[in-house]
Amino acid sequence: MAQVPALDDVVRLLHQWYPPHTAESWDAVGLVWGELDQRVGKILFAVDPTPEVAQEAAEWGADLLVVHHPLFLKPVHGVAATTPKGRTLTTLIKAGCALLTAHTNADQALGGVSEALATALGLGEQQPITPAPGDPVDKLTVYVPTDAAAIVRAAIAEAGAGQIGNYDFASFSSDGTGRFRPLDGAEPMIGTVGAIEEVAEVRIEAVLPRGRRAAVVRAMRAAHPYEEPAYDVVEVADSEIGATGTGRIGTIARMPLGEFAQIVADALPPTAQGVRVAGDPARSVRRIAVCGGAGDFLLDTILRTDADVYVTSDLRHHPAAEFLERAAGGEDGGPALIDVAHYAAESTWLPVVEARLREVLGEGVETRVSEINTDPWTMRL
Structure with a gap:
């Protein structure tokens, strides 16, 4: 029989793929409710934690409900079952079903919401519209007597320096001559007080995560033979263009x-809103930018790209109109706009994360994507 994982194991996987620390500061993500040692044999996925979705999870016997939108984005003073949010949580607790949210931390990630939307629309050569900055990096440079260089190199590597991609203990060394004069009160390992001394030294350079700066410097000083080693630490400018980031831009x-607008309509679940288009239907498009969820915050950025059309949700009248006016002054008339329902765009992520978990957890876990359409709009006349 396949092993049924603990909730802690599933949470660790989801947090590895969609790290909570990458969420926006205003967001509320992570495990909302659940005992980490409880077993998870059934997982339900949904965009919104509504009372109806919670009831579906309870009736199916789900042990975990994974949602995109937070249940408690704003602070609350109670969770009485007299409120919709209280009913949702009460239903899940009574059913023993844990609740986990992956919101803005899932938007930017590999295998996240914007990537899922771009893939659903058939975009190739995908890149983030705004790449996420790489992890902050420092560079340590220290001067060491030649016979102690190997010891210091090993010490800083063990403390976390010198890791680059799939390599560790990476450093650069160059030979030179150190010159100094010990003053009164010094206890020099080499040389005498008052006399200028020259020593064959090695310059060692290594990069390190900024969060390991204090630990690496402590390790260096502890391993260094000098009473006062000469060293410096500089902050390295971020030059990495990673695969994570806001939105996606690609080609078709x-x-x-x-014709492309029809592809969008066919790829997404039907909603009362449907697909709204701003632009000449006959114009030719190839470069497509997308952002899952409300994407009008990227409008200025989109104007600086080579996108022919921008697909997103919740575009408001004035920002959209001003965008089109500004785009019309561009060389090629600027990007067109396609506005789709918020729920429809973000629902493309659910089968992606479902398949990802199922592949790792194996047959010990049943998974299901909720069929409840939680788009708030139900009719258009």
């Missing part, structure tokens, strides 16, 4: 805007 086979 060139086609008219109207």
Whole structure:
């Protein structure tokens, strides 16, 4: 029989793929409720933690409900079952079903919401619209007597310096001559007080995560033979363009805007809103930018890209109109806009994270994507 994982194991996986620390500061992500040692044999995935979705989870016997939107984005003073949010949590607790949210931490990630939307629309050569900055890095440079260089190199590596990609203990060394004069009160290992001394030294350079700066410097000083080692630590400018970041931009086979809009409509679940288009249906499009969820905060950025069309949700009248006016002054008329329902865009992520978990956890876990459409709009006249 396949092993049924503990909730702690599932949470660790989701947090590895969608790290909570990458969420926006205003967001509320992570495990909302659940005992870490409870077994998880059934996982349900949904965009919104509504009372109806909670009831579906309870009736199916789910042990974990994974949602995109937070249940408690704003602070509350109680969770009485007289409120919709209280009913949702009460239903889950009574059913023994844990609740986990992956919101803005899932938006930017590999295998996240914007990537899922871009893939659902057939975009190739995907890149983030705004790449996430790489982890902050420092560089340590220290001067060591030649016969002690290997000891110091090993000490700083053990403390966390010198890791680059899939390599560790990486450093650079160059030979030189150190010159100094010990003063009164010094206890020099080499040389005498008052006399200038020259020593064959090695300059050692290694990069390190900024969070390991204090530990690496302590290790260096402890291993260094000098009473006062000469060293410096500099902050390295971020030059890495990673695969994570806000939104996605990619390519499709060139086609008219109207034809691409139909592809968008066919790829997403039907909603009362449908697909709204701003632009000439006959214009040719190839470069497509997308952002899962409300994406009008990226409008200024989109104007600086080579996108032919921008697909997102919740575009408001004035920002959209001003965007189109500014785009019209561009060389090629600027990007067109396609506005889709918020729920529809973000629902593309659910089968992606479901498949990802199922692949890792194996047959010990049943998974299901909720079929409840939680889009708030139900009719259009």
